[in-house]
Each structure stands twice: as structure tokens, then as C-alpha cells.
Amino acid sequence: MEKVFAMPEAMKDAKTLYCPGCGHGVAHRIVAELVDEFGLREKAIGIAPVGCSVFADLYWNFDVISAAHGRAAAVATGMSRAKPDCFVISYQGDGDLAAIGTAETVHAANRGENFVTVFINNAIYGMTGGQMAPTTLVGQPSTTCQLGRDPSIAGYPIRVCELLQTLGGVAYLARGSVDSPKNVMATKKYLRKAFQLVLDKKGYSLVEIVSPCPTNWGMNPPEAMKWLKDKMLDHYELGVFKDITAES
Amino acid sequence: MSEKIPIGEKVLMKGNEAMGEAAVQAGCMAYYGYPITPQNELTAYMSRRMLEEGRIFIQTESEIGAINMCYGTAAVGERCMTSSSSPGMSLKQEGISYIASASLPVFFVNVNRGGPGLGNIAPAQSDYFQSTRGGGHGDYRVIVFGPTNVQELYDFTMLGFDVADKYRMPTMILADGILGQMMEPLVLHEYKPLPDLPSKADWRLGDPATKDPLLVTSLVLDVPGMEQRNLDLFHKYEEITKNETRYEEVDTDDADIVLVAYGTCARIARSAMEQAREEGMKVGLFRPITLWPFPSDPLSKLADRVEHMLVVELSLGQMWEDVRLATGLKTKVHLHGRTAGGIPGQADIVEHLQKALDSKSDEIVRNF
Numbered sequence: 001m002e003k004v005f006a007m008p009e010a011m012k013d014a015k016t017l018y019c020p021g022c023g024h025g026v027a028h029r030i031v032a033e034l035v036d037e038f039g040l041r042e043k044a045i046g047i048a049p050v051g052c053s054v055f056a057d058l059y060w061n062f063d064v065i066s067a068a069h070g071r072a073a074a075v076a077t078g079m080s081r082a083k084p085d086c087f088v089i090s091y092q093g094d095g096d097l098a099a100i101g102t103a104e105t106v107h108a109a110n111r112g113e114n115f116v117t118v119f120i121n122n123a124i125y126g127m128t129g130g131q132m133a134p135t136t137l138v139g140q141p142s143t144t145c146q147l148g149r150d151p152s153i154a155g156y157p158i159r160v161c162e163l164l165q166t167l168g169g170v171a172y173l174a175r176g177s178v179d180s181p182k183n184v185m186a187t188k189k190y191l192r193k194a195f196q197l198v199l200d201k202k203g204y205s206l207v208e209i210v211s212p213c214p215t216n217w218g219m220n221p222p223e224a225m226k227w228l229k230d231k232m233l234d235h236y237e238l239g240v241f242k243d244i245t246a247e248s
Numbered sequence: 249m250s251e252k253i254p255i256g257e258k259v260l261m262k263g264n265e266a267m268g269e270a271a272v273q274a275g276c277m278a279y280y281g282y283p284i285t286p287q288n289e290l291t292a293y294m295s296r297r298m299l300e301e302g303r304i305f306i307q308t309e310s311e312i313g314a315i316n317m318c319y320g321t322a323a324v325g326e327r328c329m330t331s332s333s334s335p336g337m338s339l340k341q342e343g344i345s346y347i348a349s350a351s352l353p354v355f356f357v358n359v360n361r362g363g364p365g366l367g368n369i370a371p372a373q374s375d376y377f378q379s380t381r382g383g384g385h386g387d388y389r390v391i392v393f394g395p396t397n398v399q400e401l402y403d404f405t406m407l408g409f410d411v412a413d414k415y416r417m418p419t420m421i422l423a424d425g426i427l428g429q430m431m432e433p434l435v436l437h438e439y440k441p442l443p444d445l446p447s448k449a450d451w452r453l454g455d456p457a458t459k460d461p462l463l464v465t466s467l468v469l470d471v472p473g474m475e476q477r478n479l480d481l482f483h484k485y486e487e488i489t490k491n492e493t494r495y496e497e498v499d500t501d502d503a504d505i506v507l508v509a510y511g512t513c514a515r516i517a518r519s520a521m522e523q524a525r526e527e528g529m530k531v532g533l534f535r536p537i538t539l540w541p542f543p544s545d546p547l548s549k550l551a552d553r554v555e556h557m558l559v560v561e562l563s564l565g566q567m568w569e570d571v572r573l574a575t576g577l578k579t580k581v582h583l584h585g586r587t588a589g590g591i592p593g594q595a596d597i598v599e600h601l602q603k604a605l606d607s608k609s610d611e612i613v614r615n616f
């Protein structure tokens with residue numbers, strides 16, 4: 001009998017610690033499937049950031065290093081420069097990449113560092129218990145903006161792909177979502193392109209994944225998915241923002 | 249320097265550049281740095297030499313970026329280095345803490361300037377506590393060399409890379425603005441690694457030869473696991489204290505009083521010692537070469553037969569505390585400390601030596 005669906009080799013057969021309805025599991029799996037697809041398991045190094053995905057090593061069946069909060073892009077730089085044969089995947093959340101790690105992110109992108117960044121945007125700090133993220137929507141409540149994000153106090157939700165778009169070292173930028181099978185497939189396609197560009201040594205490649213966090217949004221999983229579609233995708237437009245190999 | 253480096257020969261070189269060349273000779277594959285005075289010559293030197301050698305040089309976005317690039321490069325098993333001066337070293341402490349916990353070998357240099365805060369760019373030793381107590385958060389230590397001249401900056405840079413690899417831990421040079429900036433003759437010794445340096449094959453990331461996935465992390469949530477990790481580090485530190493403690497003793501055999509000083513201060517103290525001996529005082533010099541591990545045992549032994557010690561440092565009693573801890577109540581430990589760029593003169597030290605020798609039995613003499 002033909003086997004049509006199996007656990008990726010790059011994934012461990014582990015029980016998930018993520019909450020019901022969390023987007024990390026899907027994102028982890030897409031990464032693992034692509035690691036298998038490109039035959040990279042033995043030379044891949046995943047970076048587990050500070051945040052819920054700090055335990056990515058429980059799920060990924062390849063080398064993992066945990067980085068200090070916000071420093072993943074610098075750690076990725078240090079690894080990919082010193083061992084260009086390695087395939088470095090920097091997996092980061094919104095607080096990590098777009099708040100405390102903004103400097104490392106912008107400068108790694110601008111230098112065109114050759115690694116893949118998977119950027120999980122769930123508009124909240126997950127692990128620390130639902131604080132406001134740089135990507136929290138205007139009006140969205142969190143434990144540190146209990147009356148909803150007020151731009152006069154806390155500024156506006158940062159669109160990371162658009163922010164990085166002007167930088168010379170960037171090879172590829174795209175934003176996907178895990179709200180539907182169609183968008184999961186599109187996200188995997190974006191990430192496949194990012195993998196290919198990094199394998200081709202084209203430089204900094206980032207795929208942002210808009211992802212639900214039902215627990216910290218105070219919703220059940222179906223409500224969270226609906227809120228993501230209705231509210232987040234209204235602010236965070238899906239698609240490819242930069243592709244240096246695209247026909248102009 | 250010319251493009252051809254005259255290895256084995258005597259040359260005239262700036263301290264900051266001597267450390268850079270030693271790192272190149274010792275096989276440093278990546279240098280990451282951010283501009284800050286008074287260590288800029290080191291970064292500038294590496295920007296050319298590393299590229300000449302086909303190695304990695306990045307002027308980073310910050311000191312934080314630089315130390316985290318070191319964390320990454322060390323994790324894939326390559327030798328790497330960063331350097332800075334005091335305010336920049338404060339920024340690096342976060343990364344050093346992670347490097348210590350993850351047991352990664354990284355070598356770095358602090359060309360100490362006056363502080364706290366932005367302070368000034370004058371020479372100081374006021375980062376002694378930061379260097380010898382770990383510096384960042386958590387329970388750990390860093391191996392600290394305190395060279396006294398440009399030759400030692402060169403030699404201890406080479407040794408620093410080896411020791412970092414041998415014990416898989418952060419290792420540093422604590423210099424000061426004078427040592428970094430001055431030119432002195434030195435012999436560019438050929439790099440000869442320590443024998444039996446351990447292989448990195450069983451822990452470096454991204455190596456296809458490793459069968460099972462590896463994890464480099466400093467996160468251990470279960471209390472017994474994290475406690476055991478720290479205990480393992482401290483067992484290693486005991487080993488290092490036993491094997492790597494370095495110091496120099498000069499004319500201590502007949503001494504009534506012993507000067508204790510390191511780095512730049514040890515040079516001034518030595519001149520003061522010679523002058524004081526000419527004036528009839530029986531003075532010796534004890535120079536810690538490793539600041540951590542601190543040479544507590546030899547100092548303690550010295551305290552059994554010496555009535556007075558005078559600590560001379562470019563800080564207000566930081567090493568003085570270590571000397572007092574090492575010697576207990578066995579001897580009187582006096583202090584001549586200057587700060588924020590103030591330098592003790594030879595005559596000041598001689599005067600202080602006389603005051604210490606003349607002090608009442610329960611009196612500790614300090615210059616402030």
C-alpha cells in the first residue's frame with residue numbers, strides 16, 4: 001500500500017506543548033517538511049527564540065540553538081558566516097524580531113546575511129502571558145494595554161515586511177497566514193522560495209506568518225481564526241513584498 | 249604593519265594592534281566589533297587583516313550584535329573574537345552570560361576606560377569587578393588575563409584562545425587605555441597551540457557527521473537540572489583555579505611590605521619598589537597575571553611572613569577586596585587607588601609605602 005502522509009523526518013514524534021488552536025505547530029511542520037524536501041536535515045540549524053517556540057528543539061529533528069531575546073539574527077549571522085555550508089533557520093516571534101531585536105533584524109537584513117527568517121506574527125507576547133507586541137492591532141486589548149492599544153501611548157502596529165522592503169541586502173520578503181488550507185499552502189510556497197534563495201546564497205530571506213494565539217487573545221480556536229481573518233489580515237496584507245529573482 | 253608579517257622577529261607595535269595580530273596568528277576565524285575608544289585600533293586592524301586572510305570581519309550594529317555573533321560562530325566550532333571598552337562591555341554582558349551557560353569558547357578584550365557611565369576615555373581598571381565576577385546575570389566566571397605590556401597582550405591573546413577552547417568558556421584580556429594605545433617592542437612569536445586541545449566534533453552544530461540532533465541552550469527550567477549545570481561549571485572552575493592561576497613575585501623574600509598590582513599599575517609599582525629599596529625600605533612586588541582565577545593561595549602564603557601589603561590599582565579598592573579575602577587577618581592590606589584616569593605616580597607610591605610601614609598596629613592606610 002502506498003503511504004501518502006507521514007511525519008516529516010525533520011520532525012520528532014513528540015506531544016505538542018502548544019495551546020489548542022496555536023499556529024506554531026503548523027509553522028513548525030512547514031519548516032520541517034521543507035527541510036526534508038531540500039535534504040537539509042543534517043546541516044540545518046534552527047534558532048529557538050525567547051517566546052513560546054523556545055522549545056522548538058522538542059519538535060524539530062535537527063540541530064537547534066536558543067538565542068537571547070531579540071538576538072537571533074546576530075546568532076544566525078555568526079553561524080551562517082562561519083559555516084556557509086550550514087542552513088540556518090531563524091524562527092522568531094513579533095516581540096523578539098520587531099521590538100527587542102529590531103536593530104539585529106534590520107542590520108542582518110541590510111547586510112544581506114544568508115539565512116532564512118520565519119517570523120511568527122500573532123500580535124501578542126505569548127509565553128510571558130499576553131502583553132502588547134509591536135504588532136498588536138490598534139484597539140486590541142492585552143495585559144499591558146487593557147483598554148486596547150492606544151496609538152497616542154503605544155504607537156502603531158509595525159508591518160515588518162514593508163519596513164524591510166527598502167533595504168538593499170534583502171533577497172525575499174513575503175507574508176503568509178495559517179488561517180486556511182489555501183493560505184497554509186501559499187505560506188509553504190513562500191517559504192520554499194526563501195529556502196531556495198538562501199541555498200543559492202542570495203541573502204536575507206524572511207517569511208512572515210500571521211498566526212493565531214487563542215489563549216492570549218481570550219478566544220476559543222474558531223473565534224481566534226475568525227478574528228485573524230477579519231482583523232489581522234485587514235492590517236497585514238498577504239503576498240510577496242520583495243523577490244530579487246522576480247521578472248520586473 | 250607591512251603585508252608580510254615578520255613572525256619571530258622583534259617589531260614596534262601598538263598594544264591594540266598586537267592583540268589583533270596575535271588573534272590572526274592563533275587562527276581566529278571571525279572578528280566582530282563596534283567602534284569605541286580606546287580600542288578602535290584593534291577593530292581597524294582586524295578590518296584589514298581578517299579580509300587579507302580570507303576570514304570574517306563585521307562592523308556590527310552594536311556590541312550586543314557582536315557578542316551574539318560570537319555565540320553563533322562559537323556554536324559551529326570556529327574560533328572568534330570581539331573587543332570593546334567599558335560602556336561597550338556592559339552591553340556585551342548579556343551575551344557573555346549565555347556563552348558561559350552554553351559552555352562555548354569565545355575570546356574577547358576589554359580596553360578599560362574611566363567610568364561609571366560614559367565616563368571618559370582615560371585608562372582605568374575599574375571593570376575589575378565586572379570582569380572577575382562574571383559580569384552578566386547568573387552564577388558563572390570568565391577567565392581573565394591582566395597583561396602588563398604589549399608582549400603580554402600578544403602572548404595572552406594566543407593563550408586566551410587556547411584556554412577558551414580547552415575549558416569551553418568565555419576568556420578575556422582586561423587591559424587599559426595605556427596598554428591599548430602605547431607602542432612597545434615585542435617579539436611576534438609563532439603561534440604554538442597548547443598540547444591536547446579537545447576536539448569540537450562532538451558538540452559543534454551543523455556538522456553532518458553528528459548523528460543525533462544537538463541542542464545549544466542556556467534554558468533549563470527544571471531546578472535540579474539547572475542547579476546541576478551550574479555545579480558542573482563550578483567544578484570546571486575549580487579545575488581552572490588549580491591549573492591556570494598565574495602570578496609573578498619579585499623580591500618578596502626579605503620584604504617587610506609587598507606591593508600588589510596588575511597591568512599598567514604593576515609597571516609603576518615596580519619602579520616605585522626599586523626607588524623605595526634604594527631609600528632603604530624592604531619592598532617586594534606581587535603581580536596577579538590571571539585576575540580570575542585570582543592567585544589567592546600564593547598571596548595567602550605570602551601573608552604568613554609579610555606584615556604589610558599595599559594594593560595599587562586604577563580603581564577604588566576592587567582588587568583590594570580580593571587581596572583581603574585571600575589574606576584574611578594575617579596581614580595589613582593598605583590601598584592606593586586612583587580612578588577615572590588618575591594614575592598613581594612613582595613618588596606617590598613610595599610615600600604611601602612609608603606611611604604604611606609607619607602605620608599603627610590597627611591602622612589601614614588608604615589614599616582617600
